[in-house]
Amino acid sequence: MIKSMTGYGSAKGTAAGLRLSVELKSVNNRYLDVSVKLPRTLLFAEEPIRSAVAKHITRGKVDVFVTADTSEADCTEVRVNEPLLRGYIAALSDVRSKYNLTDDMTLMNLCRLPDVLSTERRELDTDELTSGLLAILEEALNGYDAMRRTEGLKLRDDVLARIEEIGRLTGIVEERAPQTVAEYRARLEQKLRETLDGLPIDDARVLTECAIFADRIAVDEETVRLRSHLSQLKGMAEGESPIGRKMDFLIQELNRESNTIGSKCQSADIARVVVDLKAEIEKIREQIQNVE
Secondary structure: OOOEOOEEEEEEEEEOOEEEEEEEEEEOOOOEEEEEEOOHHHHHHHHHHHHHHHHHOOOEEEEEEEEEEOOOOOOEEEEEOHHHHHHHHHHHHHHHHHHOOOOOOOHHHHHOOOOOEEEEEOOOOHHHHHHHHHHHHHHHHHHHHHHHHHHHHHHHHHHHHHHHHHHHHHHHHHHHHHHHHHHHHHHHHHHHHHHHOOOOOOHHHHHHHHHHHHHHHOOHHHHHHHHHHHHHHHHHHOOOOOOHHHHHHHHHHHHHHHHHHHHHOOOHHHHHHHHHHHHHHHHHHHHHOOEO
16 A cells, blocks of 8 residues: 655653653655664664664655663662772771770761772663664554555545546547547648639548648557556555555656647647646656655
């Protein structure tokens, strides 16, 4: 089915003790362009994130934002330098006995002594963190895909409606084209009668001129190709795989055929129909710019 290149998704969760939030949004682009914004502590997860995104998206400019809340995480360890603490206690006990001082070696006093306590940042389990982060990303991608499918359905309905309209306009051209030759013959015979002023008209010559004119303005090949392209375009719109680039190509071909019909037409009625036809093709082209 058609998917839009415009979408948004978000999800939150916990991985390796970290509260993580993932947001992603995208706009249309000719190719896949993924930008990942990560905290410094999570830079190792950039490539796995890009790979996960590429499995869901084939075209578009995608921005992925990951934030981590470490306020509740057990990321810091407090260590006691026990050899140093024993040294402090022994030295202070010796001073107390030697100088008969009051003993005020409380826990808090000892902890305030230099280098007794130290803090170290706990090493994160990168495998566990990457696995959890990708699970949260997958949830965000599912919501993102749902939004793109919803918009894609609207794009598909609009494209199919315009394909039907182009088909109707093509039918008018096919019906009107033979009448143009008959009208040309009538005008030619009228001019000949006015010019020859009663002299006989060479019917063979008139038929030859009409045949040459009919060949010059014939649009049968163009309308056949036009209908073939419309059939392919309709099949793509109702299909499942990403088809944005293929539809781009078919729109170019539709434009080519309509331009050829417009250059060949010798009828004001057909010219007006071609203008409407090209307007519908342009509207499809604008919609397809946002199709994956």
